[in-house]
Amino acid sequence: xxxxxxxxxxxxxxxxxxxxxxxxxPDLEVVGQASSLAEGDAIVAEDGADVLVVDVSMPDGSGxxxxxxxxxxFPAMGIVVxxxxxxxxxxxxxxxxxxxxxxxKSSTSDDVLxxxxxxxxxxxxxxxxxxxxxxxxxxxxxxxxxPALSSSR
Amino acid sequence: xxxxxxxxxxNGVAIAFRSIGSDxxxxxxxxxxxxxxxLVAASVLPAGFGQPRTRRAxxxxxxxxxxxxxxxxxxxxxxxxxxxxLLLMIPAxxxxxxxxxxxxxxxxxxSIIVAFTTAQSRGNLTAAYVIISLQWAVLAIxxxxxxxxxxxxxxxxxxxxxxxxxxxxxPGSRMxxxxxxxxxPAVPLAIRGIDRLPxxxxxxxxxxxxxxxxxxxAEAGFWVSDDLNRAIAAAPxxxxxxxxIGVVVVDRMATAPFSVADLGALVALAETHSANVDVAxxxxxxxxxxxxxxxxxxxREMHDGIAQELVALGYRIDVTRRIDAxxxxxxxxxxxxxxxxxxxxxxxxxxxxxxxxxxxxxDQGLGAVVGARLQQFGAASGLTVGLRLNESTYRLPxxxxxxxxxxxxxxxxxxxxxxxxxxxxxRLDVNAPQAWLHISHDGxxxxxxxxxxxxxxxAVGAEILVQPGEAGVVVTLxxxxxRPRQRPYLVPERMRLIS
Numbered sequence: 139x140x141x142x143x144x145x146x147x148x149x150x151x152x153x154x155x156x157x158x159x160x161x162x163x164p165d166l167e168v169v170g171q172a173s174s175l176a177e178g179d180a181i182v183a184e185d186g187a188d189v190l191v192v193d194v195s196m197p198d199g200s201g202x203x204x205x206x207x208x209x210x211x212f213p214a215m216g217i218v219v220x221x222x223x224x225x226x227x228x229x230x231x232x233x234x235x236x237x238x239x240x241x242x243k244s245s246t247s248d249d250v251l252x253x254x255x256x257x258x259x260x261x262x263x264x265x266x267x268x269x270x271x272x273x274x275x276x277x278x279x280x281x282x283x284x285p286a287l288s289s290s291r
Numbered sequence: 292x293x294x295x296x297x298x299x300x301x302n303g304v305a306i307a308f309r310s311i312g313s314d315x316x317x318x319x320x321x322x323x324x325x326x327x328x329x330l331v332a333a334s335v336l337p338a339g340f341g342q343p344r345t346r347r348a349x350x351x352x353x354x355x356x357x358x359x360x361x362x363x364x365x366x367x368x369x370x371x372x373x374x375x376x377l378l379l380m381i382p383a384x385x386x387x388x389x390x391x392x393x394x395x396x397x398x399x400x401x402s403i404i405v406a407f408t409t410a411q412s413r414g415n416l417t418a419a420y421v422i423i424s425l426q427w428a429v430l431a432i433x434x435x436x437x438x439x440x441x442x443x444x445x446x447x448x449x450x451x452x453x454x455x456x457x458x459x460x461x462p463g464s465r466m467x468x469x470x471x472x473x474x475x476p477a478v479p480l481a482i483r484g485i486d487r488l489p490x491x492x493x494x495x496x497x498x499x500x501x502x503x504x505x506x507x508x509a510e511a512g513f514w515v516s517d518d519l520n521r522a523i524a525a526a527p528x529x530x531x532x533x534x535x536i537g538v539v540v541v542d543r544m545a546t547a548p549f550s551v552a553d554l555g556a557l558v559a560l561a562e563t564h565s566a567n568v569d570v571a572x573x574x575x576x577x578x579x580x581x582x583x584x585x586x587x588x589x590x591r592e593m594h595d596g597i598a599q600e601l602v603a604l605g606y607r608i609d610v611t612r613r614i615d616a617x618x619x620x621x622x623x624x625x626x627x628x629x630x631x632x633x634x635x636x637x638x639x640x641x642x643x644x645x646x647x648x649x650x651x652x653x654d655q656g657l658g659a660v661v662g663a664r665l666q667q668f669g670a671a672s673g674l675t676v677g678l679r680l681n682e683s684t685y686r687l688p689x690x691x692x693x694x695x696x697x698x699x700x701x702x703x704x705x706x707x708x709x710x711x712x713x714x715x716x717x718r719l720d721v722n723a724p725q726a727w728l729h730i731s732h733d734g735x736x737x738x739x740x741x742x743x744x745x746x747x748x749x750a751v752g753a754e755i756l757v758q759p760g761e762a763g764v765v766v767t768l769x770x771x772x773x774r775p776r777q778r779p780y781l782v783p784e785r786m787r788l789i790s
Contacts, residue, residue, distance in 0.1 A: 149595070149599040149602075149603070151599060151600055151602075151603035152599050152602050152603050152606070154603070155602070155603040155605075155606030155607060155610075156606065158606070158607075158610055159606055159609060159610050162610060162613065195594065195595075222594060222598055222602075222641055222644070223641075224638075224641060224667075224670055224671045225645070225666070225667045225670055225671075226666055226667075226670055229670075243598075243599075243602040243637070244602070244605070244634050244637035244638055244641065245634075246605070246609055246630060246634070247605075247606055247609030247610065248609070268670055268673075271669070271670065271673075272670060275666060275669065275670075
């Protein structure tokens with residue numbers, strides 16, 4: 139049984155590159171490609187998918203919006219967020235949106251394929267490089283800022 | 292002031308050179324003549340013969356002569372009026388700068404009279420010619436008025452001129468020009484008497500300065516604190532709509548309180564100089580905004596263009612590597628190396644895009660931007676990053692904040708490229724107009740003791756010290772810190788540590 143994947147990315151070269159890498163895997167299949175959130179939403183709703191791979195920076199909004207709505211509509215769907223942005227905010231927003239994994243675009247194909255396979259079987263989990271560090275930074279900053287700021291403002 | 296004069300002379304030269312276009316060889320002698328007269332007029336003022344009054348008269352005669360020659364050039368170049376018309380700008384600007392608005396108008400009028408008279412004597416005075424000439428005359432007058440604007444577009448210079456005038460009329464030991472629109476924090480543009488700011492934060496607390504800042508109504512009174520008892524007077528500066536753009540404040544010993552006449556004089560000076568400071572601040576804000584937008588555009592283009600292409604290239608290498616692993620195993624290592632290099636390039640590119648996007652903005656203090664950048668840097672590089680911030684509610688001028696931020700980015704870039712870096716530590720202490728920065732990392736640095744010797748921050752009163760060593764490098768910055776701080780901070784210390 140193959141894992142059915144929908145790719146949403148507005149950059150043709152990247153989308154085709156991901157599609158090519160997925161197509162070379164016997165257990166994976168690309169069932170749809172979209173270059174906008176609206177198009178991606180329609181494909182997911184119509185054809186369904188086991189895994190949604192979505193870019194964050196899209197011309198018609200944030201890919202995290204599609205991730206959030208897909209999570210609500212399809213709780214069993216794996217959602218892989220692809221991004222160029224390696225910052226804590228994006229990472230934690232992806233977690234909050236219900237994504238199953240966040241993968242940097244600078245990662246290798248093996249990392250992307252591994253994330254697709256893992257999220258297909260464990261859509262409720264969330265994996266991302268640097269997650270623990272980001273959480274530590276966030277909690278440390280919150281603890282350091284709150285007493286001083288509350289007394290000064 | 293000498294710098295402002297030099298800058299304006301450079302503007303005159305630039306305008307003249309712009310006028311030398313493709314089909315303007317016939318104008319060249321006129322241009323050289325007008326330019327020479329302008330340069331001579333500019334130089335006789337500080338270095339001519341006779342009393343200052345005589346030198347001004349000489350400069351005025353030379354400027355009027357230049358205006359007449361510009362008019363003659365216009366009359367003789369009807370086929371290509373643009374370059375000749377640009378010559379008109381030179382005496383107009385010089386007249387405005389040195390002698391004021393009337394001289395600017397006079398210089399332009401002289402040019403137009405000569406141009407029309409000459410054209411009429413040649414039988415070339417057409418309606419179209421008159422209209423075009425008058426349009427350029429209006430532009431020249433506008434430029435002349437800009438020349439008459441004290442301080443030009445330099446906000447700190449405009450504020451310094453205001454303090455010069457205050458010092459001449461109102462005896463006071465300390466004075467400052469603080470600017471800020473609406474709810475923005477106060478920015479000290481010019482200070483006299485002491486390097487640090489002796490006054491309470493105008494945006495908080497009930498003080499004479501605070502009341503003037505909030506109500507835009509001038510007030511004189513006393514400022515009493517634990518160890519001080521000072522007489523203080525403050526007057527608002529307003530834009531043409533009446534909104535407060537800043538406050539000029541002066542203080543002295545309480546035994547010599549400010550009189551109603553002193554306050555009236557302060558109000559008059561603030562009103563007189565408000566337009567200069569307002570125009571300079573607007574110009575600075577526009578220039579900054581243009582820079583932000585250009586940086587954002589570049590970041591967007593890098594993100595949507597080359598970065599995505601590199602990502603796609605990486606995927607192609609990955610796919611090729613899988614095929615070659617079976618068919619050409621000797622290529623696998625080379626492809627793996629290429630993929631590793633590409634990933635490093637992408638990481639570097641991502642950080643550079645972040646550098647372009649994260650800039651000091653009017654609505655964010657330097658500390659907020661530095662905090663965001665350090666957080667992003669730690670996430671992207673995997674290095675341990677420590678950050679301590681300590682900011683008063685006074686802000687540094689925007690261009691100074693930007694320069695400090697760029698200095699920090701330079702050191703972060705060094706940390707990223709240095710061999711063996713494991714940690715970066717940054718301490719930023721801002722109590723405008725003073726600031727202290729300490730940034731260090733433990734890698735083998737490429738920074739030398741003279742790396743920042745000519746940094747633009749040194750031109751605004753900063754001392755930058757680079758201390759490279761075997762265990763890393765330490766870069767320290769001290770801005771306007773000639774005297775030690777004598778008072779505690781105005782707000783509780785804000786500190787945070789990113790691990």
